[in-house]
Amino acid sequence: xxxxxxxxxxxxxxxxxxxxxxxxxxxxxxxxxxxxxxxxxxxxxxxxxxxxxxxxxxxxxxxxxxxxxxxxxxxxxxxxxxxxxxxxxxxxxxxxxxxxxxxxxxxxxxxxxxxxxxxxxxxxxxxxxxxxxxxxxxxxxxxxxxxxxxxxxxxxxxxxxxxxxxxxxxxxxxxxxxxxxxxxxxxxxxxxxxxxxxxxxxxxxxxxxxxxxxxxxxxxxxxxxxxxxxxxxxxxxxxxxxxxxxxxxxxxxxxxxxxxxxxxxxxxxxxxxxxxxxxxxxxxxxxxxxxxxxxxxxxxxxxxxxxxxxxxxxxxxxxxxxxxxxxxxxxxxxxxxxxxxxxxxxxxxxxxxxxxxxxxxxxxxxxxxxxxxxxxxxxxxxxxxxxxxxxxxxxxxxxxxxxx
Numbered sequence: 001x002x003x004x005x006x007x008x009x010x011x012x013x014x015x016x017x018x019x020x021x022x023x024x025x026x027x028x029x030x031x032x033x034x035x036x037x038x039x040x041x042x043x044x045x046x047x048x049x050x051x052x053x054x055x056x057x058x059x060x061x062x063x064x065x066x067x068x069x070x071x072x073x074x075x076x077x078x079x080x081x082x083x084x085x086x087x088x089x090x091x092x093x094x095x096x097x098x099x100x101x102x103x104x105x106x107x108x109x110x111x112x113x114x115x116x117x118x119x120x121x122x123x124x125x126x127x128x129x130x131x132x133x134x135x136x137x138x139x140x141x142x143x144x145x146x147x148x149x150x151x152x153x154x155x156x157x158x159x160x161x162x163x164x165x166x167x168x169x170x171x172x173x174x175x176x177x178x179x180x181x182x183x184x185x186x187x188x189x190x191x192x193x194x195x196x197x198x199x200x201x202x203x204x205x206x207x208x209x210x211x212x213x214x215x216x217x218x219x220x221x222x223x224x225x226x227x228x229x230x231x232x233x234x235x236x237x238x239x240x241x242x243x244x245x246x247x248x249x250x251x252x253x254x255x256x257x258x259x260x261x262x263x264x265x266x267x268x269x270x271x272x273x274x275x276x277x278x279x280x281x282x283x284x285x286x287x288x289x290x291x292x293x294x295x296x297x298x299x300x301x302x303x304x305x306x307x308x309x310x311x312x313x314x315x316x317x318x319x320x321x322x323x324x325x326x327x328x329x330x331x332x333x334x335x336x337x338x339x340x341x342x343x344x345x346x347x348x349x350x351x352x353x354x355x356x357x358x359x360x361x362x363x364x365x366x367x368x369x370x371x372x373x374x375x376x377x378x379x380x381x382x383x384x385x386x387x388x389x390x391x392x393x394x395x396x397x398x399x400x401x402x403x404x
Contacts, residue, residue, distance in 0.1 A: 004022065005021065006020070006274070006276045007019055014293060015293070016294075018031065019297060021089070024173060025081060028298070031288070031296070031297055031378045032057065032297070032299070032375075033288065033298075033299050033378045034059050034300040035055045035300070036301065036305070037059060037084070038302075039060070040083060042058060043309070044305060045371065047085045049368060056089065059090075060091070061095070062092050065092075065166075066095065066156075067150075068151065071166045071170055074170050080172055090174075092167050092170050094163045094176040095178065096181055159204075160178040160201040160204035161204060161208045163178040163205065164205050164209050167219075168219070171219075174222060175222070176222050177202045177222065178201045179198045179201060179224040180226065182228055186228060188233075191230055191233055192233055194226065202224070202241060205223075206223070206244055220248065222248040223244055223246040223250070225250065225252055225271075234263050235267060237267075238267045247276075249271050249272075249275060249278070250280050251278070264279070264290070264296060265294045268295035277295060278298045278299070284301060284374075285373075285374070286401070293394075307370060308363055310363075311323040311362065313335070314369070315335035315373075316338075316397075317400055318401050318402040318403060322348060323356060327352040328349060328352055328353075329349055333347060334351065338372070342366075342368050342372075380393065
């Protein structure tokens with residue numbers, strides 16, 4: 001018999017809670033920031049640095065690992081943990097987001113969080129190189145998705161059952177049901193249609209997982225709430241999935257960050273309170289406070305490394321661009337009172353120099369700092385929840401954040 005997967009240590013204020021996720025590769029203290037390891041790597045950061053950066057867990061991408069190097073090779077290596085040399089817990093998404101980015105969203109420069117509604121920069125999924133190589137890459141039907149590889153144009157097919165099979169072979173501790181992540185520009189009727197299809201795919205994903213006795217014992221599966229930016233569809237999706245016996249739940253993207261608190265509060269109230277909730281693709285400092293207050297346990301986001309590669313770094317006063325001339329002679333750490341390995345060794349002036357000189361170490365150091373900033377922030381949020389000081393900690397942090 002498996003031990004309890006998720007325990008709640010502290011509940012409140014409101015839906016906020018601190019807990020522990022227990023996996024075969026170790027515990028995850030929640031709330032937790034989950035590093036994005038798309039291709040079985042966190043971009044620019046060697047696995048030997050994960051401990052110093054407080055990275056507890058990461059989420060890899062089923063679609064990309066399927067295309068290269070292939071799930072057969074990862075399985076032959078002993079699973080994703082052995083393949084990449086990481087002993088901690090790993091999640092894999094379902095590949096469902098690629099249905100959106102390569103199909104409905106392809107060629108439209110639409111992001112997972114709609115720019116029209118977000119109010120600030122969101123991660124883009126449009127790729128200029130892709131657009132010059134292929135046409136529309138994915139077509140959705142009732143059974144699954146047909147798509148061509150963005151690498152070489154070869155034809156492929158994903159169904160819920162195939163996505164689960166791939167994730168079984170990759171060997172992550174937590175896997176996700178196959179879903180359709182719709183464009184934020186899609187109208188209500190299409191969002192409702194896609195949501196219903198996601199629910200049918202969720203049932204098929206769950207069945208495929210539970211029927212594999214060995215993998216069901218070793219891996220946990222999360223269903224994904226969809227419904228776009230329509231509150232009633234989101235709540236309906238949460239209620240439908242709550243009736244399925246998932247081990248936890250992911251909240252899918254393509255909604256406005258301006259509306260996220262209201263959506264998350266209502267969605268999480270409809271989900272089983274004893275099961276964990278993961279917010280997919282959103283996790284900057286403000287988002288983590290909002291999500292935690294609304295009952296989110298884990299967050300993933302590409303922005304720490306994506307920003308880091310262009311010199312954008314998090315500080316206690318907000319984000320700054322280190323390549324800017326004003327930091328040429330700034331001998332302070334990247335962020336004041338930061339205990340990350342980068343800030344303990346290097347100054348803004350040095351990292352500025354690396355970017356201006358186009359040295360590859362610059363993006364690496366900025367990415368490392370950003371990852372630590374978010375993992376450490378979620379660690380302190382957890383401590384504040386346990387100590388009963390979450391609201392005061394949030395207010396104090398946000399009062400200075402953004403004051404660069």
